[in-house]
Amino acid sequence: MRKTVFRRLTALAFILAVIQMGGADLNPPGRNAYALGDQDGLDVPYVPTPENVVEKMLDMAEVNGEDLVYDLGCGDGRIVIAAAKERGARGIGIDLDRWRIMESIENARTAQVTDRVRFMQQDLFETDLGDATVVTLYLLPSVNLELRPKLFRELRPGTRIVSHDFDMGDWAPDQVAEVDGSTVYFWVMPANVSGAWEWTMPDQAGSGRCVLKMDQEYQYAAGTLHEGSSKTPLRDVRITGRTLSFTVDQKVNGKVVPMYYEGIVDDSSIEGFVKANDGSLSEPMAWKAQRDPSTRTPIDRPADVEM
Numbered sequence: 001m002r003k004t005v006f007r008r009l010t011a012l013a014f015i016l017a018v019i020q021m022g023g024a025d026l027n028p029p030g031r032n033a034y035a036l037g038d039q040d041g042l043d044v045p046y047v048p049t050p051e052n053v054v055e056k057m058l059d060m061a062e063v064n065g066e067d068l069v070y071d072l073g074c075g076d077g078r079i080v081i082a083a084a085k086e087r088g089a090r091g092i093g094i095d096l097d098r099w100r101i102m103e104s105i106e107n108a109r110t111a112q113v114t115d116r117v118r119f120m121q122q123d124l125f126e127t128d129l130g131d132a133t134v135v136t137l138y139l140l141p142s143v144n145l146e147l148r149p150k151l152f153r154e155l156r157p158g159t160r161i162v163s164h165d166f167d168m169g170d171w172a173p174d175q176v177a178e179v180d181g182s183t184v185y186f187w188v189m190p191a192n193v194s195g196a197w198e199w200t201m202p203d204q205a206g207s208g209r210c211v212l213k214m215d216q217e218y219q220y221a222a223g224t225l226h227e228g229s230s231k232t233p234l235r236d237v238r239i240t241g242r243t244l245s246f247t248v249d250q251k252v253n254g255k256v257v258p259m260y261y262e263g264i265v266d267d268s269s270i271e272g273f274v275k276a277n278d279g280s281l282s283e284p285m286a287w288k289a290q291r292d293p294s295t296r297t298p299i300d301r302p303a304d305v306e307m
Helices: 002-021 051-060 078-087 098-111 141-154
Strands: 068-072 090-095 117-121 134-137 160-164 175-179 182-188 195-201 208-217 220-227 230-233 235-240 243-252 255-266 269-276 285-291
Touching: 051 078, 051 160, 051 175, 051 182, 068 078, 078 090, 078 098, 078 117, 078 134, 090 098, 098 117, 134 141, 220 235, 220 243, 230 243, 243 269, 255 285
Parallel strands: 068 090, 068 134, 090 117, 134 160
Antiparallel strands: 160 182, 175 182, 195 208, 195 285, 208 220, 220 230, 235 243, 243 255, 255 269, 269 285
């Protein structure tokens, strides 16, 4: 395998040299533009992800034709190529090594997916990840930890993250799988629900001003509901991407009942529904809460990175 890869890279290098000598444009109009530059400064050695692990990573992330997959440290491009060829997704591969970028371009041409993928030789820490719906990684533990604040800063809630072999420190994964000696870690980027949220309950549900105070770390949160002088802890708090749900005991028509809340978080608002788990209300009611922006706090800890 190593000899085969070496021969391919040697051939690619020769072709590149011939084209450059002839003055040809490596990025003709209508094709993806790829930055091929200096390959110094590599932080992670190239070790390809086995094909069965690639499949598991794409399965765990449930990659489909609506996704844009960013592979950070793309190597020979196999992850984004598989995402495009087998799942119909679009993909972007990022790597500092120009030889890997060249190989990725050639592999994409062979797989006939150049219309759905592109590869760029650049620093992943300087890459804007805001458009990604899936991010795949096979880096190193220290690089994952250094990357973590960027992921929380740039990725939208609901973005799926999959890492081959290395975790994210104290950010616990949502799922873990073993594949022939390899470990695959999976996370969903959680919405930030920290701070104080306020709404008014409708008359039939007890009415009155409600203030929800939430503390959060990563995808885990706890909170209390304040109604007048009463303070009630939340139960079964769940954050899955942009969706927040919880149960809390409240008075409805003069009796205390478990109320289930679920809503979609959109920065300073949550909009969804509330219903009585015991059937006290005939049907779910609309729920909309607003956050005091001054109460919002970061949900990721500073990573302890060994440099």
